Amino acid sequence: MIIKPNNLEYSFITPNETSDFVASTINIFNQSYPKFLVHGIWEDPDSLVLFEIFPEFQFGLVETATQRMIAQANCLPLAWESRFDELPEEGCDWALVKGFEDREQNRKPHALCLVSISILPEYQGKNLSPYMIGYMKELAQSHGLSSLIMAARPSLKSLYPLTAIERYITWKDKKGLLFDPWLRVNIKQGAKIAGICFKSTTISDTISGWEDRVGMYFPETGDYIIPKGLVPLKIDYPNNMGIYIEPNVWLYYDLS
Numbered sequence: 001m002i003i004k005p006n007n008l009e010y011s012f013i014t015p016n017e018t019s020d021f022v023a024s025t026i027n028i029f030n031q032s033y034p035k036f037l038v039h040g041i042w043e044d045p046d047s048l049v050l051f052e053i054f055p056e057f058q059f060g061l062v063e064t065a066t067q068r069m070i071a072q073a074n075c076l077p078l079a080w081e082s083r084f085d086e087l088p089e090e091g092c093d094w095a096l097v098k099g100f101e102d103r104e105q106n107r108k109p110h111a112l113c114l115v116s117i118s119i120l121p122e123y124q125g126k127n128l129s130p131y132m133i134g135y136m137k138e139l140a141q142s143h144g145l146s147s148l149i150m151a152a153r154p155s156l157k158s159l160y161p162l163t164a165i166e167r168y169i170t171w172k173d174k175k176g177l178l179f180d181p182w183l184r185v186n187i188k189q190g191a192k193i194a195g196i197c198f199k200s201t202t203i204s205d206t207i208s209g210w211e212d213r214v215g216m217y218f219p220e221t222g223d224y225i226i227p228k229g230l231v232p233l234k235i236d237y238p239n240n241m242g243i244y245i246e247p248n249v250w251l252y253y254d255l256s
């Protein structure tokens with residue numbers, strides 16, 4: 001499928017169409033997300049089970065002129081028949097476990113859940129994300145799934161790590177539009193806010209592990225604002241532990 005925003009040409013690509021799909025995905029992911037968020041299944045490229053178990057729900061965007069993959073998205077189907085405002089607090093962490101469990105138990109999925117989407121920094125702000133959302137909606141529908149859901153990471157929340165997320169998501173810009181660009185683009189595409197998942201991504205590590213992840217020194221117990229963190233990191237010396245609990249926003253597209 002080819003798209004032509006601003007007269008530039010891009011095409012969607014799936015894992016079986018190129019041998020370096022996984023490497024390109026990881027490259028884009030690593031350049032777009034903060035290093036400290038690389039955890040769990042993202043940490044070990046050899047065990048990227050999403051690509052093995054759900055290859056049909058992974059895709060990239062290739063710039064025709066350079067043949068370079070410049071954006072990627074990872075999704076997985078899951079069973080969810082309850083109300084969207086009852087989606088769990090554990091957001092992204094929950095979705096990753098649930099999708100695999102549902103597959104193992106042969107449960108019929110109802111929703112396509114986006115677990116990661118990123119665009120190379122130099123290609124951000126070029127209005128490519130609405131096309132990626134459109135692609136995901138079609139992907140969901142072509143597999144008989146009646147919704148697209150995501151625990152969204154608001155793009156600019158990291159500039160306001162001390163603001164409660166429930167306040168942040170109500171902010172409007174000077175034109176009266178939703179302030180956060182990633183939430184705004186989704187709402188424009190038809191998404192609805194289902195609620196906040198306060199514990200969407202939890203990352204625990206030793207204090208030296210966190211110093212390596214973030215590139216900062218944490219000399220004593222306390223809360224620290226970290227670059228690109230949506231909330232402060234909690235450092236606990238007696239337990240040699242740092243814990244970061246990222247809140248996200250549950251969004252849903254009802255495709256039924």
Ligand SMILES: CC(C)(COP(=O)(O)OP(=O)(O)OC[C@H]1O[C@@H](n2cnc3c(N)ncnc32)[C@H](O)[C@@H]1OP(=O)(O)O)[C@@H](O)C(=O)NCCC(=O)NCCS
Nearest residue numbers: 032117118119124125126127128129130152153181182185
């Ligand atoms: C989230 C992401 C995929 C969105 O893509 P994008 O290229 O930034 O988005 P678009 O160019 O489509 O822009 C969407 C909106 O944000 C605005 N925007 C883009 N970059 C912006 C910036 N740095 N500051 C303010 N607004 C910005 C655009 O003007 C547009 O708003 P509009 O439609 O009202 O004009 C991209 O920012 C990204 O890769 N982020 C890092 C990974 C991440 O956090 N992913 C989300 C996980 S849920």
